[in-house]
Amino acid sequence: MATALKGLRLTARSCAGASLSSKCSARPIGRRRVFSTTPTRWKTTIDPEAEAAVISKAEQALGVDLRAAHAEIDSSAKDIQDYLDAELDFGPPGPEFLPAKKKLKETFLNMGDPEPFEDGGFAEDMEDDLSSLAHGELEQHREWRHYARLAAWEMPLLSKLAKPFEPPTADMPLRFRYTTYMGEHHPAEKKVVLEFSPADMPNLTSIQRDKLRKLLGPRYNPEADTVRMSCEMFETQAQNKRYLGDLVDTLLHEARDPTDTFEDVPLDTRHHHFKRKLRFPKEWEMTEDRRQELVKHRQQAVMKDQKRETAGQLVDGIKQIEMAWAKPVAREAIPEMAMAGKGLKGRGPTGKRVGVRR
Template sequence: MASAANSLRICLRTCRQLPTVRPVVRPAFAARPFARRRALSSTPARQADENDGAEAPEEVKRYYNPAEVIKDLLREEGLTEQQRETLTQTLTQWGQMPEEDKKRFEDMRREVHASTSQIRYVVKPKKDSFWNEEEKDTDLITDEIGEDDFEEDDMLSIGHAKLDEHRDAREYARIAVWEMPLLSRFAKDFVPPTAEEPLRFRYTTYMGEFHPADRKVVVEFSPKDVPELSEAQQLKLMKLAGPRYNPEKGLIKMSSDRFEHQAQNKRYLGDLVQKMITAAKDPTDMFEDVPLDTRHHDFKVRPQFPKEWRITEERQKELQEIRRKALVLDEAKRKSGALIDGKEVIKNYLESMPAHREPEPSMVRRGGPAKGRLGKGKW
């Protein structure tokens, strides 16, 4: 009967490809015995798998029985007559085999299935292993690649950031070359402000970026530039301005950032200046008994260059004449030999000195040994 079993094995190998069965649970024969808890142990006890000891599913049992496998193959379409005839003969031989040989053959298939079960199952890393990585926190993932691992098919985030900077630079360069020259059609000639426009506004911008200080507006004007005010009214306006008046420059400076937009702050400052001018025109009280207070301003003394020291044309001609007379006097002394040459005097002095000079006297300490840092001896 060994020949019948051998022919059956050859037929199953040549006529079909065994189906790949992926059971959900482990079969009973591959179960691991549960390790009992020990009284003294240096390693923690592990709980047995919940599928250990479970019975094998029905499809695995059919895989152990060759007769069921051959019947499934005969139901398939696309088999040739020779293959069907071979499978039929194999099924007949399997039916004629004794039960002992069938049981031995099923045990052999069960052993092969158990030895290859590790290939069919997905091996999960152990949480207590040394090389196991921790689970990724999806809330902290900020990479552009996403949650997938880096597969060496793309640049890192630093490279993408450099590319973004390069794109921004190219975009601004493109705007400067192609779009900014078109702004020349909107250019207007500068027209200086007239006497009817004494107010000067100053704005702050951060080139499109949001900033709390970009809504601030500053206005400056001189009371003397307001044509509709007299000298007494101008003095009253200076007194109304208080610490906002600069006595050195003669300007009144005010600012506002209480509103959200620059136009609103400008409108507020314009109305405030108009109210101050209206109050200065009020002849009811001209504040004649109130002196102009300038204690808020720190006067800085700037030294001026004396006018007497300035070089005029007459002073320049006088200095040139003095220099010319000094040169003529030196030339006369040189010809007569009365002019003293400093370099020549130093050279003659060094040559007249002896080759060996006596050593200079040095200070000698008198008294006992030194005590402390400097000692108590006499010099």
């Protein structure tokens, strides 16, 4: 039975691998042997008696009826061939198989003649995709989930690499500042800023520190005694940091040069604008003596007001307003309005022409 199933499988393979022209042609020439372990040979005449003897010996050895197995294989192969021909040799679909045209809802925006894209007739497989805006939302959601997974599974592992904070020592007077945009490319990301104080630089005398301040020029802040330099000439932060480090080494080398100490050159601070710091006067500070003095002064003012009220010298503002409203208002004569003439001459209030000079 295994041999019969194997033959059925080989026959199915040969039927599936046959060319479309051979399947669709009206006069098939002959089936092409797709899978075979023996070369193609011409059919020779065989003695029926010898063939029957060979078949009987094979049936006795295998215990299988070969003729029945071959008939079953031929019928299965025919069924498979008919199925493949029916699937591959179909013509254009009829109108009953075409998708129905989608009619758009008539609104104020699509009134009038329909546009070419409003005819409908779109296949179902062309309308099942999302819009570009929806794809953008999905991509953003995927990015959020990616960072959520990082925060949940990978960021806790960074605690193993944590190191205790150690404040900078005297051997590290330079302070570098970097700028990052969390993986986004930005032109300002390569910039490196360096800050240090000339007083913290080791192995320098007071004269050499003064010379260093004079060499720094406008980068020196005399109010805070600090230096600030930056570099963004190169493409990477490491290159800019290396350039600033070499520049500091050059300045220190020049400051230690004993040939010229710049003692006759004054320190130029015109580039810096000193900010005046306003301080609260000490005389205005509230002390206990000052508080008692203010309380005593207020009590004396209250006693003076009481004496004036008793003597009738204290002016009552409400009473003064009522008295002013009670007085009758004297009506004054309103002067007669006169129309000014046009041009150099015009008529006055009496009707006479008067000359008007400008």
